[in-house]
Amino acid sequence: MWSFSDARLGQTYGFPVVGKLNGQWKVLLSSGYDNSDGKGYVFVLNAGTGALEQTLSTSCVNSGTTAGGRCGIAKIGVLMERQNVDDSILMAYAGDLAGNLWRFKLGDGSSQAIKVAQTGTDALRQPITTAPVIVPHDVNSATPMHYLTFGTGRYLNQADMVSSDTQTFYGLIVNPASAIMDNSFAALRTSTALSPLVLEKTCDKTIKDNLGGSVGMIDTVDTGNLSDKCSSTSDYDTITLKRAANQVPAGDLLSCKQQLKGWRADMMFTKERLSVHAD
Structure with a gap:
């Protein structure tokens, strides 16, 4: 001790x-x-x-x-x-x-x-x-x-x-x-090296956390391009925090623009x- x-x-x-x-x-x-x-x-x-x-x-x-x-x-x-x-x-x-x-x-x-x-x-x-x-x-x-x-x-x-x-x-x-x-x-x-995200919406439906309590969902999208995937050259500035249906976001980061160094929301x-x- x-x-x-x-x-x-x-x-x-x-x-x-x-x-x-x-x-x-x-x-x-x-x-x-x-x-x-x-x-x-x-x-x-x-x-x-x-x-x-x-x-x-x-x-x-x-x-x-x-x-x-x-x-x-x-x-x-x-x-x-x-x-x-x-x-x-x-x-x-x-x-x-x-x-x-x-x-x-x-x-x-x-x-x-x-x-x-x-x-x-x-x-x-x-x-x-x-x-x-x-x-x-x-x-x-x-x-x-x-x-x-x-x-x-x-x-x-x-x-x-x-x-x-x-x-x-x-x-x-x-x-x-x-x-x-x-x-x-x-x-x-104010850094231009960070992609600005927005907290697009929260869900009022009942979602249970690990302790059985009710929680909300947060979905985030890039403010400049709302595409979910880098499917074309024009989408290379897209960063999206993905979430599975009825789950709290896992925090996966999709970044296709190499000079970007992160995000903010x-x-x-x-x-x-x-x-x-x-x-």
Whole structure:
């Protein structure tokens, strides 16, 4: 039994992440919000002893303003190698309240996180309070990529209850080997490298989730071309998130235009936001 305490550990909303690094079991903790210096951190601890073995910080500047936001990190998303076999962690990602998305290279002594993207500039920034979901992408190419999906929004204080700021779902194809942020990801809200999707409709019919509860369906289509398939040259800019009948969308991405690096879809309803983790 052990405990971990650090001045850089603030109000923690995220769950610990347990996995292997270099064959040894580790625990990943996020710094949370309102810590001693306002920066975002990921702590790597020895799972057996609780000893702190690696600390990675972001370069986010905590201005405390509406535009800049705060730099706290709540929830960590990881990409596992051989998940459910030996749970080795390949890479970790997390977002902050200032709308930045960060990559954390673990187990090699690194101390600085790499900024992957930011949702916007100044007042257009959207907070990220949930863990991104990461899967391998184009693994057989010379440059294997990661495919990240996440949503924006916060529900932390009274002001958040009345905020009508637009929040967005994103899907990004990122290079995990890059040491700098792709310029296309410097302002995701307006990036021409992302295909703009719309949440076309929701279904009122009763659909049961795994727990027997009723859920809705979301269907998304490309705003520029409503074709479902890349059936001709004119359709090469089509990206559609497909769903099977009477099922919650699986999140399949169809992308035929090679220069596109992802997609975005604004949430449909006023005051809508993503504030819980979803796979």
